[in-house]
Amino acid sequence: MKSAVIVFPGSNRERDMLYALELITGVKPVAVWHTETTLPDVDLVVLPGGFSYGDYLRTGAIAGRANIMTDVARKAKAGTRIMGVCNGFQILCEAGLLPGVLMRNAQLKFVCKEVGLEVANAKTDFTSKYSEGQVWHCPVAHGDGNYFASPEDLARLEGEGQVVLRYAKGENPNGSLNDIAGIINDRGNVFGMMPHPENMIEPLNGATDGRVLFESVLEAVA
Amino acid sequence: MKARIKVTLKNGVLDPQGKAIEGALGALGFSGVESVRQGKFIEVELREQNREKAHAALDEMCRKLLANTVIENYAIELDEK
């Protein structure tokens, strides 16, 4: 599987993502600098975590309008799989590729800890190797992960099975509506999540639950 | 020309910061605070001297970047003169 990771000024989990992708897919991913205008031809485009542009103004706002995002939108339309993790999720929302927005955590504090994630939809390319309702463990590390969408958008997301991951009961770390941790677009190729599966891939991390997500994509591509 | 832009959350949009400030004010002993909403206040200095053109440019800046119109409203104020 060929993959690309977009690097914005202020991205800081791109190295973690590059490492995870290479470890799990066996192919070295391409790092793409934000000023580029075209993405390479790949099976998966990843927007990694971090504080692009310092997360100033709004998280993901400035990166959401970077040069490369025009091609991300084009690729999304053409059906390429796109995944945003943490800041990447925030950027996809700001760029309008996913509905809603990630607001400041309800406690107004950055939160880094392991949480349980419940698979709300196991029929996506990103979660097919989990089972529906399964709870797996994954770290979160963010200050703005509080998912919000208009009542109409929310109803649509829930109705169409576009809510893919939820924080397990009682473990919502940020006040997200409906405990939403990850969503997918209606077409099923653009996926965003706040937690960091790339930091849960080898025994050193305490568990390898996050690996399954990458393996799902790998299987979908094959 | 100087401009001031107020970006505020739309009605019905959750405002965790406002809520927390409200709580904190209560804890500090301020009673009678019914609600708090937090927004942004952006001051822009423009080379443009024509008020209309300046306003049009600022409006575009707001729509393209300064406000997320899914959740935010904005208001532009230009310096007198």
Place this chain on the structure above:
Amino acid sequence: MKARIKVTLKNGVLDPQGKAIEGALGALGFSGVESVRQGKFIEVELREQNREKAHAALDEMCRKLLANTVIENYAIELDEK
């Protein structure tokens, strides 16, 4: 009574947010932006009906919580009426 509070950075205090927005506006093709400073805009709804008392309370809220007076200035505006 409704009040609006503008919290802005003092002169000379570094404003990384403003700087980043300035850069982003430039990259989006807006020319002629000379400077951007970002502040906060806080709307407070108070039960107090007496203007003077409301102002005094708001002033204290600013000093105690809403503004960081080490680096920020604040301005209070009360609704007409």
Place this chain on the structure above:
Amino acid sequence: MIRNDVTITPELVAEHGLKPDEYQRILDLIGREPTLTELGIFSAMWNEHCSYKSSKKWLRTLPTTGDRVICGPGENAGVVDIGDGQAIIFKMESHNHPSYIEPHQGAATGVGGILRDVFTMGARPIAALNALRFGEPSHPRTQHIVAGVVAGVGGYGNSFGVPTIGGEVNFDPSYNGNCLVNAFAAGLADTDKIFYSEAKGVGLPLVYLGSKTGRDGIHGATMASAEFDHDTEEKRPTVQIGDPFSEKLLLEACLELMASGAVIAIQDMGAAGLTCSAVEMGAKGGLGVELNLDMVPCRETGMSAYEMMLSESQERMLMVLDPKREKDAEAIFHKWGLDFAVIGKTTDDLRFRVMRHGELMADLPIKDLGDQAPEYDRPWIATPKRNAVAIGDVPAPNDLGETLATMLALPDMCSRRWVWEQYDHLIQGNTAIGPGGDAAVIRIGEGPKALAFTLDVTPRYCAADPVEGGKQAVAECWRNLSAVGAEPLAITDNLNFGNPEKPEIMGQFVGCIQGIGEACRALDFPVVSGNVSLYNETNGKGILPTPAIGAVGLLPDVSQRATVAFKAADETIVLIGETTGHLGQSIYLRDILGRRDEGTAPVVDLAAERLHGNFVRSEIRAGSLTAVHDISDGGIFVALAEMAMAGGMGATLSTPDDLPLHAWGFGEDQGRYLVTLPEKALAHFLGRAEMANVPAICIGQTGGKQLTLGAGTPISLERLTQAHEGWLPNYMAQAVEV
């Protein structure tokens, strides 16, 4: 604009923190009255913070060399060889005064400064830690300072992208007017690609990189050396704002530039920014420096030479570049969106010249600015020894279990989860042991090698007995590293004290250094970098002597590491080390019985320390232990409770026959560990301990959901956990950072 040709009055000299005899020294050195810019330069170079004038004499007594030491104190950070052509580069630094004035930004820029020290030398930061000390919880400013400092430390490190993996938090009334924020950072580099600040070559361009210069923190360095009084408010406008985003860009740009081979020398702009960095680079290289300030990228208009030389704007660097590579270098910086300007050159005449608008604003002998700084042998009085407390004079608690619960919920003893959950401790994906254990462990690259990190000091011991306290701080670090299975390599220190002009305070300082030096020599644990923060006093009252130690250890194989959590039921708990029931200066005496500052500090037997640590480490590496925890504050009972809470499993202890239970369990004797192992392995283990001459006794079994402490009433784990986890979040519940 501030003029340069003002008359230098005694008041102006005093405002620059220079004493009359120090000013006379300046007059003698340059043979004329200085210009205002020159006075500013001298005040920056000669204040306590930059010149170490009160501490130098004593710092020289510390051991700073060793087989693995590549570079000791004197550079931006210490460099230690970890094998395979790799080095770990680390240092700790204080940002105490700025953090008291503006907790969030003060702490943030403290973290920014220490990260810069590390990557200036060519290292990519892999770990950050922080030692924090706040006033008593009931003090009206404490909550605000805790909230701001923690948000500031986290905000900067999280955005920059370094895992913040450990540290310390203490509360004490002596910090009411002077909080301590000591930030530690470590980075990884190849031993053949380390960069130093010594300029080489005449006529080479001096390049300014990073953010623009503003009027931030002018007089910040001077402020850091002045005692606070009630007019502190007046000093406020000197705060600097941190911009972690720019720092991250600066990191990437610097590393890219270094890899390109263009960098000859590099120095970050820290305290007293341009002045200190330019003087140091020139003086170290035996070269003069000429600056043209008109070329300095400025954020504000109309800045004078004086202001530019003293500005402490953050996220800036100074480099000497290979002139042939200037264009490539500029391209790299523009790619990262950072300012780049040639602002001067090296010369062969050993003068430090500063030009502004074509005028010579300063012309000083560059070497003398550093070498001729005053150095004091300040008078000192040794701290009087405290009287010992006899065990018989210390009553037992009514209910041992409840007392343990109370102890675990004390401000100094409760869980720090509220703090570390605000720090990204997982980024970079190498965190093998995060916050909450004895030492944090970070894998190096793809392993199997790993490094362990810890920060420690027990200020109440240092106050009671500076020498023993100094020894104890080093020994506890050494113990924490050993407890995870790491070989202790080297330390950095951050010496926080009150006003050194008072002989009693100077006595604390001297005693602590003696103790630190003694422990470092006995444990082969050299000091490779450090920082001194003096004048931590408000209205004449000094802080507890707080020589924080930061230490680094090496694990050859990350899979051979130990953690504190109990792993399985029915395992045997073994106590390593000698127990005498030392209750002097203990948490039990101070906080349970309210007998503050009573008794002698526990004595550290360095030979025993070494023996026990080496034994525990070799057992961890042999895979014979299932859990390991060192014993520190609160004694055996607290250590046991921590292991139980971490593992979600209780334990039953037998009753000692030679000591009262409370003295045995709450005493704070040094050089001890608790370890667990399967019962069937016990006999062999005890045999090996005996062979090694290490005291080891079996004290109980794991299992169940409660702690049974000898004859005491059992207490449930749930109750202990609630108490332990509850205090800090409850205390901070009302604090909001807008």
